[in-house]
Amino acid sequence: METMSLKIFYSLTSIALFGIGMYALFAYAHLLRKILAVNIMFTGISLFLVATAQRSSDSNLDPIPLALVITGIVVLVSATAFAIMMVCKLCEKTGMTQLPDEDR
């Protein structure tokens, strides 16, 4: 029973993380904040996947979600790195660290 409640607890936190990430992405104007917000969303999803790995039938974990998490992280890393370098290029070109028409 306690693994089930643990699982739900993890899922709820992951959803909370996802929500916060979404909010931060669209609320803040600064690009780095947006990229970080995206990272938070993806960590939320990884947490959700890890939660599903917690199988009720026996003790060991289901390896598939873990593999997915690893792959997810690698993809996230490459995307974030690329985004950050683009922000640097933008800052170098125009000196602005936020999208031109963002009001805040």
Added chain:
Amino acid sequence: MDETTVLIVWVILLPFVGAMVAFILGPRKAPIVTIITSYCIISVVAALTWQVWKYGPQRHDVGGWVAPLGIALYADGLTVLMLIMSIVVGTLVSVYALGYFTDSSISSETGKANHRSKSSFFWVLWLFLWAALNALFLSQDIFNIYITLELLTLAAVALITLEGESEAITAAIRYLLTSLVGAALFLFGVAILYANFGTLELEGLGELVQTGSLSVVAIALITMGLLLKTALFPMHFWLPPAHSNALTPVSSLLSALVIKGSFYVLLRLWFQVFPLEVTMVAGHLIGCLAAAAILWGSLAAMCQKRLKILVAYSTVAQVGYLFLLFPLAAKETHGLGAWNGAIYQTISHACAKAAMFMVVGNIIRAIGHDRIKDMKGVCQQLPVSMFAFALAGLTIMGMPPSGGFAAKWMLITTSIQSGQWWWAVILLAGGLLAAGYIFSVLKYAFIKTEIVNVPLRPVPRCMEWAPLILSLLALLIGFTPMPLDLLRIGNPFPDAVTMEVVK
């Protein structure tokens, strides 16, 4: 079943290998490598088409592991058509890019260096994009689709940044962020599906998924993610700046192929995996968004000052046509007509839109800017390009001789057959609005100018003929029933009533 299902694998591996070789050999030899790779891919896909045509859908389990554990690659009529589309548009864009990047006319040294650096990475990234597309069309595993989508988006964003200007970078960032949000939503949906049903394989999911509240949430998230990536109306904000600020060959690739990738995924999931009751209601919501897209895109296109943004907004409008498939195919019986119509529209729009962007590229190459108002003298000097633009315009408007018309005809027939006549009205209104902005450009081809010939920078021949061939292809699709028979293989409407002749 034919003995070797290895053709599918080569379709994916070849572009990757090509990319690697192109990167290692450096920018000078990259174009040649790309041409060679494209030849190989053409032959492989041709063989695959013949195989699918004779023996039906092909299936390949990667790594030898059976379905739920391993990843399966699957090719049926629709996939093959999509592959052919990406080949046709891809090779012709590559030919165009050959001319585009060997620009001898730039005199200044820095300009030359800048230009060469731009072109150096184009070929590698383009091959990666091609690989991502092929992998996407062929994959049958939902997580694998997620990765291919990511590969596709990253390649696309990288191609946009090639242009190097600040607007391009801004557009790229905006595009990357939106697609990351889309990817996040998609992944979350996948995670929920996995949590509920345990398998990632589309076939398996198809049977297991019923209308529980959890699967509903997953479907909503996945659909939202994909709509974001395909730039349907309210989520279209990233497309115009991205497609108009990129280099011309890049923007034709983006408009023609990248958009279609995520649409293809949604098509696959919608008709194979998601249960019918759910898709019925959601279909009509997407239908409304599509209608809004058609009207808003055309209206915005009419108000644009620059030609490239106009063509980009026309993409927003044309995407609307694609999504009309969902409400129309909601009813099981009439699905096939709408399905054929949407696929015809996809293919003919890909050819036409790529041709249009190339023509715009020619104009920019000739006079340096693409403001519609002072495009007077150019059109008389570039007859072949203007003719290509006109033919492509036919497909966009859905005028009779073109593939666009065949698509419109099928969509309208289905909408009237299934009693939802209002979609037919939207389609026709879209056609008329499209005529509005196409002819506002075409009239400059006929305008009388005082100065007989405006001083133009020479436009190489292959840059003029590539769009013409593409727009002729878009026209040809309207005449051959071949795509239809291909589409019948493995379509999701097995018992659909087709329009037999009622005698």
Added chain:
Amino acid sequence: MEKQIRVNQEKQKGFKIKPLFLALLCLTMGVCIGLSLQTTQVQPVDLAVIVQNELHNSGVTNPVTAVLLNFRSYDTLLEVGVLVLAAFSVISLRTVQLPRLEPDKDHIGSVQKCLVLLLTPVMIVIGGYLLWVGSESPGGAFQAGSVIAAALLLLLLSGYQLPLQHPKWLLRILLTFGFCVFLSVAMGTVLMGRSLIEYPSGWSGILILIIEATLTISIALILVAVVSGRVIENTECRRQNAE
């Protein structure tokens, strides 16, 4: 440039209803997803058991590595592709080196200098260990690669020049080395008539190890390149920086 940044700050002062509205929306979304979670039921298809049964002929004992490099090796192939693609795109960006990353020699404190000398070999050894242990317990190419990348970055930060810059084509090959090996293995299996990346019966363990090793090196270099953006330069952008 400074003026621009100051302008951004002022705008954030005024109280806006938008974030509140936005927060509300995200909250409702979260609640909807949360509510739908109660109806989770037992997974009809239990992949974990299948993996367990197939583990013995996957060539590795750690189930995660088995899944990563054998059952779903195609995903990993694409994933490495993504990494290589990210590297290419960063290089194509040709960002000018930001001043912070290249400190001149005299500023670095002596503590940092000797610390670096002590730590780098240890980190490299740990990387190698992680690579090796991957087949039995958690570890593997990606973890090892990132540790080694950290080591290299530490060297960079403390002013040392990486010896790899001079032969231009060597860098190109090293970057894509891992991906090329993986691709060639995949092509090899296909050419031998088996399906994609289906390791020959006895060879899966060794092949996985080779792939893991090469991947670690490439991943390390890619991560360094992606992070610093300066290490890997092709001649053109160097000349452009010179102007």
Added chain:
Amino acid sequence: MNTDFMNIVAGHDVTWLMAIAMPLIMVPIVLKVRLGSFGVLIVPIAAAPSFILSICAAPGLEVYISWLLLGMRFGIDETSGAFLLFTSILWTVSGVYARCYLFSDKDINRFFAFFLVAMAGNFGLILAQEMVSFYLFFTTMSFAAFGLIIHDASSKARRAGKVYIALVVVGEVLMVAGILLIAGNVESFAFNDVRSGIVASPNCNIIIGLLFAGFGVKAGVLPLHIWLPVAHPVAPTPASAVLSGAMIKAGLIGWMRFLPLGEIALPWWGILCVIIGLAAAFYGVFVGLVQRNPKTVLAYSSISQMGFMTVAIGVGLAVPDAVPLVMTAIMFYAIHHSLAKGALFLGVGVLKDAGGTGFQRLLLFAGLLFPALSLSCAPLTSGALAKLTLKNLLYTTTMPWLAVFISLASVGTTLIMGRFLYLMWKNAGKTKSSPRFGLWLPWTLLLICVIFVTWLYVPDKRLSLLMKTVSLNALWPVATGTFLVWAVLQWGNKMSVINKIPQIPSGDLLVFFEPIVQRLRGDWKTNIGLVFSWPQNVLAGRLGSKGNNFVHKEKMEWMKRWHSALNCFIFKQVSTFVGKVEMQFICLSNAGMLIIILVIIFFFLLTIP
């Protein structure tokens, strides 16, 4: 002349075709060749075939040419034989006369072209035996006559031409409507089925009304007669001779062919015709008397003479079984009137040309006096014969009171003849030289024909009929008429009342119609034009680019500017709105809100079922 020769000549259809084709063939020759001395022969050659036909073709002969314009059928019956004869005589004589009369005129070629086309039309409509070809030739004649009227291109001629062509077109349209209504429910278009077809068709009265009005325009029926007095004085003399002699009779032929005489009794139509006929007769006299120009006087006398024939037609309509008698009466009257009127017109031309010495002037006046007398039905003249047949027609159809009116009318004719002679006496040619040979020779020929031709057609006992014409009731009208003329001459001179008679402008009713038409056409341009153009212009995106009427120019300009301003104003508004909303979309924070809203809507929608 042995009959078989005549049958051979009239037998095969070439001669029929030549009758009509010959003048048409001559037209290009006339236009191109400068009319030298042999020009005199052109018209006679052109008229020869029809002249021969009229003489030697036995009545009842028909020919059907299938390949020409829906099939044409030509033939001659009793009345049309006579008509053809006097028409061809008149056309030949006037042709020769015109050759000399217009010798100095530079547009002679054009005149003769129109002359020949009109002649062809006239012969064609007499010969035609079915509706389509009749209508074809009727139209050709009318349009060609327009050329004759407008020949000397003075402003009066232009006005006359306009009035003439307007009325011709109106007549044409009425006639077409009538013909179409008949053709609807009749198989073959030949005339005998036509007459039965009219009676059978449901809208019989409409057809009769239309046809009566249509042909009435040509025949000078009262309200539609206004073109006659205006056209005649203006046209050259030979043209007006032919116009009032032969062309007016076309209307008469039309009535005889189309109206269902003898099929059924149409009392109402009969009485109407009679009344109109009588009114025309008396009205023509009254207005004719006050005219100054001799040709206008003659025109009005033609109107009154046509009145007599309309009376005959009316009687034919009312009493069907008297139709053969009516036909003969009309035939006689037509022959007599056309030749006499033609002679008078040519006479006017001759006298106007030269006064001649004392003796010649007397001779000329005798020549004029003789046709005048025959017109006023003096005894021993063809006029008397015609009136006699008309009188006993009236007696047999039990309408004696009509005979009285006829005699009164013939008194009027004598009066008008007197007026004409008086006017001729006053302003005859001043010069002493004798009239040119080319003029008076054809005139004298025509005078001879006036005497003899009518008698040709009297069936038998010519002498007894001649004697009857001398009877008292034939004589009194002429006598009273001459007495009145003499009295007025004597008494009037002293009081010089004659030239103080109030002057009615020629073409009396025209004075009322013309301004109405003018204003209508003028206004038509402005308001009706505006009404029509407004909706269509707005739809087509521009306003007021209609005719060049200056009055509305500025208003149009203002509207146009206002309209285009409105256009681009809307367009600007739309584009700014779209731009603004797009900007909202593009800025990532707002777009985000939209995405989340959509996601939530999606959830609610999906979770419902």
Added chain:
Amino acid sequence: MNLESYFPLLVLLTSLLTGISIFFLDEKRSALRILLNISGSAAMFAFVIFMLWGVFHGHNYETRWSLLPGINIALRADSMAILFATLSAFLWLITSIYAIGYLEITPHRNRFFGFFSLSVSATMGIALANNLFTFFIFYEILTLTTYPLVVHQGTEKALRAGRIYIMYTFCGGAVLLIGIVWLYTLTGPFDFVEGGALRRFGEERRVALVVIFFLMILGVGVKSALVPLHGWLPTAMIAPAPVSALLHAVAVVKAGAFGIVRIVYDVYGIRFAEELNVLGPLAVLASVTIIYGSCRALYQVNLKRLLAFSTISQVSYIALGVAIVGPLATTGGLVHLIHQGIMKITLFFCAGNLSKTLHIHDINQMNGVAWRMPLTMTAFTITSLGMIGVPPLAGFVTKWYLGIGAVQANQQWVIAVLAVSSLLNAIYFLPIIYVSWFKKYEENQPEEHISGKLETRWTLLLPPLITAFLSLAAGLLAASNLSPLGWAKLIVRREYLP
């Protein structure tokens, strides 16, 4: 697949290939272009005559290839198709001769002649189409190929005219598309059948069929300039003379009228249409157009606009003929298709000559013009008399048959319409003739006689004379079965068979 089945396609391709090959010529090679143009049009005319002769003897020329399941593009030369095809082929030959003369030294001739032949191939397609789908395809292609001709001069007014033209025709096309698709969903795809294809399907959905009928008539009506939809025709008069000659005499306007004929006879069938009593409103609409067109023409000053409005009223005769049930009225309608084509093209040629040689565009400049250009003005006079309906000419034959047909179908009011319209025609045509023949030419400029004795280039003079002679011959020799009237009777005999 013997030769006979490729014939209609061959006809279509001749003008298509000529058009495309002209595009690829370079501008200066005018001799080659003229040769191509003439040989192309002559070849097509020969093919059409051969087909005419073949159809007369009962051969069946049909090309068919399937496009979508059940929908196929079919080209068949039945008697009605040949009527329209011969007209277009012949007049294309004539107009290209005229156009060569007219556009002697103007720029962009390649583009002009290219699109010129393309639009004729589209007209051929419309003529030979054997089902509504093919008809619609060529109907829209015609719009597209004629747009460049309308905007050929490139001035602001021309572009605006083009815009209006596009607006009208595209909306018409859209409405027609909806009608066709709705019909196809109700009854499945079908081909044109002589006596009407819908007879077989009975009338289970009468209301829908009526609505579809009016949708299709509206769609086709735009091109045949029925009243509310005629706005584009006068504005499109900006185009050069050969364009307005071919477009408004033959290609575009006739396509619309031909469409109405096809819909009423070969889709619905005259009996079925009568049952649905849809023909009454059509007749009223046609009559209103006739009267309206003539009224608007009354006060026009520009000669070509006047001819445009007279086209609007004349074309509706065809619609009127079609709308009156009865073999005679149909013959009248069909034969007018040819007669109006011949007569109207002559009038436009003469207008073109006047504007080209003497730079006369308005009626009030035409005083005494007949004496300066006698041959052109004789042609003009003959044909305008024909338009009024004076007997020997072609116009009279049509009015005659329409009138009789109307009386037989006891719709007497049609005769009133015919009478009033010929009166109005007279009112606006006769003054022109009067002014040009009888008024003296005031300005005493020297007579500009260009190139020897002829008043203008022979290429400009020959076409109007030929077509004027033809309209005279069509009227005079109407009874013979070679004439258009004979052919129309043949068609009607087949239409009214059962």
